[in-house]
Amino acid sequence: MARNGVEQHSLLSILSLILLAGAILWIELEAAPWLFKALASLLLAAALLLFWRAIKRFKFSRSLDSRVAHWQASAGQGSAVLVDVKGQVLAVNGDFARLCGIHPDALKQKTIDISLLLTVPHAWAELRQRCLIGKSWHGALEIGKKRLDLTAYPVIGIEESSAPLMALEISEFMLSSNEDLPSLVMSRVPLGIMVLHGRRVTRVNEGFCFLLAKTRTQVENSLISDVFGVGSSFEQALSEALMPLLTNAKVTSATALQRSDGKSIWCELVFSCLDPNKPQAGLLVTLSDASESRKREEILRQAAVVFEAASDAILVLDAEKRIRMTNKAFTRISGYEPNDVLGKPPKLLFSNKQPAELYDHIFNQIEQENVWQGEIWSRRRDGAIYPQWATISAVRNEQNEVIEYVFMASDITERKRAEERLNYQANYDGLTQLPNRTLFVDRLGQAMARAKREGTTLALLFIDLDRFKNVNDSMGHSAGDKLLINVANTLNGCIRESDTIARFGGDEFAMILSPIYGAKNAGTVAQTVLKVLSRPFNIDGYDCIVGGSIGISIFPGDGETSEELIRNADAAMYRAKDSGRNTYEFFTAEMQQMAMARLGLERDLRFAIERQEFILHFQPQMSLATNQVVGLEVLVRWESGTRGLVSPAEFIGLAEENGQILALGDWVLKRACQQYVEWFNEGIAPGYIAVNVSGRQFRSAKFTSRLREILTETKMPARGLEIELTESFLMEDQEAVMRTLNELREMGVTLSVDDFGTGYSSLSYLKRFPISTLKIDKSFVQDVPGDDEDVAIVSAIIRMAHALKLDVVAEGVETAEQQQFLHKQGCQIVQGFLFSRPLNADECGKFLRKRLEESSSSSQIA
Numbered sequence: 106m107a108r109n110g111v112e113q114h115s116l117l118s119i120l121s122l123i124l125l126a127g128a129i130l131w132i133e134l135e136a137a138p139w140l141f142k143a144l145a146s147l148l149l150a151a152a153l154l155l156f157w158r159a160i161k162r163f164k165f166s167r168s169l170d171s172r173v174a175h176w177q178a179s180a181g182q183g184s185a186v187l188v189d190v191k192g193q194v195l196a197v198n199g200d201f202a203r204l205c206g207i208h209p210d211a212l213k214q215k216t217i218d219i220s221l222l223l224t225v226p227h228a229w230a231e232l233r234q235r236c237l238i239g240k241s242w243h244g245a246l247e248i249g250k251k252r253l254d255l256t257a258y259p260v261i262g263i264e265e266s267s268a269p270l271m272a273l274e275i276s277e278f279m280l281s282s283n284e285d286l287p288s289l290v291m292s293r294v295p296l297g298i299m300v301l302h303g304r305r306v307t308r309v310n311e312g313f314c315f316l317l318a319k320t321r322t323q324v325e326n327s328l329i330s331d332v333f334g335v336g337s338s339f340e341q342a343l344s345e346a347l348m349p350l351l352t353n354a355k356v357t358s359a360t361a362l363q364r365s366d367g368k369s370i371w372c373e374l375v376f377s378c379l380d381p382n383k384p385q386a387g388l389l390v391t392l393s394d395a396s397e398s399r400k401r402e403e404i405l406r407q408a409a410v411v412f413e414a415a416s417d418a419i420l421v422l423d424a425e426k427r428i429r430m431t432n433k434a435f436t437r438i439s440g441y442e443p444n445d446v447l448g449k450p451p452k453l454l455f456s457n458k459q460p461a462e463l464y465d466h467i468f469n470q471i472e473q474e475n476v477w478q479g480e481i482w483s484r485r486r487d488g489a490i491y492p493q494w495a496t497i498s499a500v501r502n503e504q505n506e507v508i509e510y511v512f513m514a515s516d517i518t519e520r521k522r523a524e525e526r527l528n529y530q531a532n533y534d535g536l537t538q539l540p541n542r543t544l545f546v547d548r549l550g551q552a553m554a555r556a557k558r559e560g561t562t563l564a565l566l567f568i569d570l571d572r573f574k575n576v577n578d579s580m581g582h583s584a585g586d587k588l589l590i591n592v593a594n595t596l597n598g599c600i601r602e603s604d605t606i607a608r609f610g611g612d613e614f615a616m617i618l619s620p621i622y623g624a625k626n627a628g629t630v631a632q633t634v635l636k637v638l639s640r641p642f643n644i645d646g647y648d649c650i651v652g653g654s655i656g657i658s659i660f661p662g663d664g665e666t667s668e669e670l671i672r673n674a675d676a677a678m679y680r681a682k683d684s685g686r687n688t689y690e691f692f693t694a695e696m697q698q699m700a701m702a703r704l705g706l707e708r709d710l711r712f713a714i715e716r717q718e719f720i721l722h723f724q725p726q727m728s729l730a731t732n733q734v735v736g737l738e739v740l741v742r743w744e745s746g747t748r749g750l751v752s753p754a755e756f757i758g759l760a761e762e763n764g765q766i767l768a769l770g771d772w773v774l775k776r777a778c779q780q781y782v783e784w785f786n787e788g789i790a791p792g793y794i795a796v797n798v799s800g801r802q803f804r805s806a807k808f809t810s811r812l813r814e815i816l817t818e819t820k821m822p823a824r825g826l827e828i829e830l831t832e833s834f835l836m837e838d839q840e841a842v843m844r845t846l847n848e849l850r851e852m853g854v855t856l857s858v859d860d861f862g863t864g865y866s867s868l869s870y871l872k873r874f875p876i877s878t879l880k881i882d883k884s885f886v887q888d889v890p891g892d893d894e895d896v897a898i899v900s901a902i903i904r905m906a907h908a909l910k911l912d913v914v915a916e917g918v919e920t921a922e923q924q925q926f927l928h929k930q931g932c933q934i935v936q937g938f939l940f941s942r943p944l945n946a947d948e949c950g951k952f953l954r955k956r957l958e959e960s961s962s963s964s965q966i967a
């Protein structure tokens with residue numbers, strides 16, 4: 106270009122000389138003929154024209170030169186060419202010549218139609234059009250087999266009229282990189298590969314597309330911001346890698362990348378230059394999915410956190426069972442610092458409270474089953490021994506060889522204490538600290554097994570205190586508790602080391618004498634026990650004499666199971682009580698039969714309730730003043746298919762013991778109310794029906810609400826119902842009894858005290874409780890007026906009842922003498938065989954009707 110400028114400059118000088126010569130000639134020929142003058146003018150005009158054109162061309166050439174020079178000065182790195190709008194090359198750099206495979210000299214004075222290079226259809230027209238309107242153009246082009254990245258932009262002239270020029274910058278050939286990365290490798294390699302030129306993605310492999318769920322066409326030739334998003338984490342990683350790449354062959358980083366399907370993957374990126382000598386020549390980026398390894402790392406990190414933060418002590422042992430790692434909890438629990446134990450076997454942590462073989466046993470089991478779990482006693486650094494719950498597991502490699510053991514252990518000192526407490530509570534009586542029934546049964550089972558094995562004999566003594574209730578009721582529960590503790594200590598003194606004494610609850614105790622050499626010896630022990638029990642116990646300054654009754658069963662002989670032995674000793678104890686108390690009885694075959702009978706009765710009773718085999722009988726209560734039926738006592742009967750009509754005396758006690766009384770009592774109440782309402786509607790009902798309610802039924806939480814339901818359901822008038830409760834029951838838990846009695850009174854139901862005189866006949870409860878009637882027990886009535894004592898008792902009860910404004914019913918009246926006596930004493934109401942036996946509903950209905958008829962006819966006669 107410079108040469109061209111010099112040539113134009115010389116041409117301009119020649120033209121200037123011609124023009125000067127023409128002007129001189131024209132002046133010299135002023136006087137010459139017009140023909141010469143005309144020729145001279147013509148020559149001058151031509152010279153002027155040429156001069157003007159030369160000036161113009163010179164100016165243009167100067168402007169072009171300056172633009173080319175300016176472009177050359179500012180042209181960026183890489184291949185570049187400056188062309189005019191026709192594609193004529195105005196300037197090139199050396200890289201461009203190399204790109205075209207043409208020596209730079211070959212371009213001298215030559216013109217190359219750049220559009221020939223642009224094999225992509227319309228590319229030339231597009232970029233030319235963009236440059237003509239002052240915009241740039243980017244695109245990927247191919248030259249033969251080569252691919253290149255081209256950026257074209259307009260080069261503005263100094264004058265507006267200047268013809269537009271276009272600078273084309275062509276990035277380095279990728280030919281060499283293509284050859285370095287054979288397509289096969291590119292496509293097979295399980296990595297994402299991406300080639301970047303500037304901020305443009307020029308090539309990617311299948312791995313890349315797979316990784317980011319993109320298609321090649323979505324990615325190739327797109328800007329990074331289009332592929333990864335504006336301001337993406339990739340862009341950030343790239344910009345962070347650029348500086349280090351100037352000095353490092355490769356730079357790695359990792360970041361989360363967004364896939365086209367919206368998922369995010371964690372990628373490891375490796376940036377390297379395509380040509381290490383020319384960082385600007387493009388970058389190769391490999392991407393690998395590190396999500397899994399990151400997850401694993403995360404898990405490992407979490408595991409490490411768990412390891413350290415675990416509340417359990419954790420030790421990692423190597424295959425030789427030497428401690429390799431410990432966590433903080435281990436140090437906290439054991440007191441050992443890691444350095445105290447690292448490299449040592451965990452045996453040093455074991456205490457000798459357990460058998461020495463345990464250590465080998467543990468690892469033998471792990472060898473077989475991979476894991477061992479159990480309690481071990483460990484020793485802290487300060488020597489203290491403590492229990493641990495340990496889990497030791499083996500970690501094996503793919504060859505199934507143990508590579509390490511993980512030993513996890515928690516300090517269970519507290520848990521053990523709590524367990525011991527619970528165990529104690531479950532097996533010992535809280536008041537006397539003696540074994541309870543549960544532990545007793547367990548020990549009895551063991552003693553029976555031992556006796557069987559060794560061919561020895563054992564005895565079971567069932568002890569019931571005779572007058573404990575008196576103390577409890579008269580001196581209060583606290584005194585009763587003290588008495589029981591004293592009794593327990595005393596009984597403890599009567600047995601040997603090998604024997605067991607237990608409290609079964611209430612005032613019941615039991616002993617296992619094991620072994621016992623002959624039943625006689627059991628009798629001797631029973632005598633000793635009775636002797637110590639008959640001595641006074643000093644409670645709160647008072648001497649309390651209780652005494653006891655003992656039943657004895659012997660094994661083998663009196664039962665095959667512990668329950669049988671206990672039941673039989675219990676039966677013998679009842680026999681002892683029946684035979685006058687403060688004595689002992691051995692279990693006998695006869696008792697065996699009774700026990701069997703009781704079992705059978707219990708079974709049949711259960712079915713009787715299901716089959717509704719019960720009926721009600723009614724026994725009239727007569728007014729001695731009017732000779733009228735004033736009420737009816739309701740008495741249940743069991744019409745058994747196999748046993749006939751069974752008296753309640755035979756089954757009520759049993760039903761109370763096993764809880765069947767709840768269902769039975771409910772039925773009795775409802776049926777009695779229904780019957781009363783029937784008679785009431787017929788106009789023959791007396792003033793009330795008196796229903797016997799057992800203590801267990803009365804104590805039930807639902808008793809009053811259920812009674813309310815029954816009254817409503819049957820439409821029974823509450824005032825027509827009297828509840829009969831035994832005197833002894835009223836003495837138990839007086840506050841609770843009081844609450845229920847008050848509820849009954851509010852409902853309008855009255856209360857009668859049954860069997861009065863047989864219990865403690867305390868005046869205080871008669872005053873406190875809302876009682877309306879006292880029933881004198883038939884045992885007092887049967888011997889009046891002959892027996893002075895009974896006469897005194899009966900008259901006293903009647904007087905007391907009058908004083909307290911209570912009605913009195915005398916039951917069991919069988920003779921006219923008894924009736925007269927009672928009448929004389931002022932007893933108003935009587936009940937007994939003298940007037941009527943208990944009658945079934947039909948008979949009772951007839952009885953009521955007859956009595957009414959009789960009384961109406963006698964009143965008519967009168």
Ligand SMILES: Nc1nc2c(ncn2[C@@H]2O[C@H](COP(=O)(O)O[C@H]3[C@@H](O)[C@H](n4cnc5c(=O)[nH]c(N)nc54)O[C@@H]3COP(=O)(O)O)[C@@H](O)[C@H]2O)c(=O)[nH]1
Binds near residue numbers: 799918
């Ligand atoms: N909880 C419930 N207890 C009930 C119920 N039904 C009855 N019983 C109680 O069973 C015991 C035995 O009753 P029973 O065999 O019916 O005997 C009663 C009468 O038949 C009997 N009696 C009546 N008059 C005479 C007589 O002149 N002589 C004589 N020897 N016996 C007679 O007395 C029993 C009534 O006693 P009491 O209840 O004390 O008034 C008995 O304790 C019943 O209470 C029930 O449904 N629930």
